[in-house]
Amino acid sequence: MKKTAAVFLDRDGVINECMTSRVRHVNSPNQLHLIPGVSQAIRELRTAGFMIFVVTNQGGVGAGFLKESTLRLIHDRLKDELAKDDAFVDDIAFCAHKPTAGCICRKPEPGMIKDLAKRYGIDLSKSFMVGDMDTDIAAGAAAGVRTIKIGEAPVNIFADFVTSDLAHAAEFIIASIENK
Ligand SMILES: [Mg+2]
Numbered sequence: 796m797k798k799t800a801a802v803f804l805d806r807d808g809v810i811n812e813c814m815t816s817r818v819r820h821v822n823s824p825n826q827l828h829l830i831p832g833v834s835q836a837i838r839e840l841r842t843a844g845f846m847i848f849v850v851t852n853q854g855g856v857g858a859g860f861l862k863e864s865t866l867r868l869i870h871d872r873l874k875d876e877l878a879k880d881d882a883f884v885d886d887i888a889f890c891a892h893k894p895t896a897g898c899i900c901r902k903p904e905p906g907m908i909k910d911l912a913k914r915y916g917i918d919l920s921k922s923f924m925v926g927d928m929d930t931d932i933a934a935g936a937a938a939g940v941r942t943i944k945i946g947e948a949p950v951n952i953f954a955d956f957v958t959s960d961l962a963h964a965a966e967f968i969i970a971s972i973e974n975k
């Protein structure tokens with residue numbers, strides 16, 4: 796069977812708002828606000844044949860700021876908000892370990908991406924990681940996917956593309972597969 800390509804998405808700052816005037820960190824479902832254009836971008840990527848995964852560091856769980864049960868409610872809300880726009884994600888992986896735990900899943904480690912790739916039969920060489928932190932880019936690079944940085948260009952690490960938001964990232968991804 797031919798392996799599928801995927802787009803791995805960071806959550807905070809890529810899919811939903813964080814560090815904006817109305818929400819710093821998402822600690823409850825009602826603080827989850829989709830960034831405009833995200834649902835359409837996800838729909839377009841799916842139409843182009845990509846599976847869509849979320850890979851998010853949630854060290855607040857391990858550190859005791861956020862209950863895992865609340866995190867799951869936040870992710871239910873995320874899926875509900877996307878569903879209202881006919882968009883959906885195939886799976887959401889999170890690292891709940893303390894930032895200092897030294898686990899293999901917390902980005903910049905590639906553990907979440909590699910694990911999803913194994914479980915869903917993903918061809919990483921045809922896949923992409925989109926994130927707003929240099930650690931997202933490092934995780935993607937370590938997993939062997941192409942990388943797209945939202946916001947400023949990363950420091951001391953190469954990203955294949957730098958842009959303002961997921962809508963533009965999706966355009967880049969779709970153009971790059973059409974140009975092959
Ligand atoms: Mg982020």
Ligand SMILES: [Zn+2]
Nearest residue numbers: 890898900901
């Ligand atoms: Zn972890």
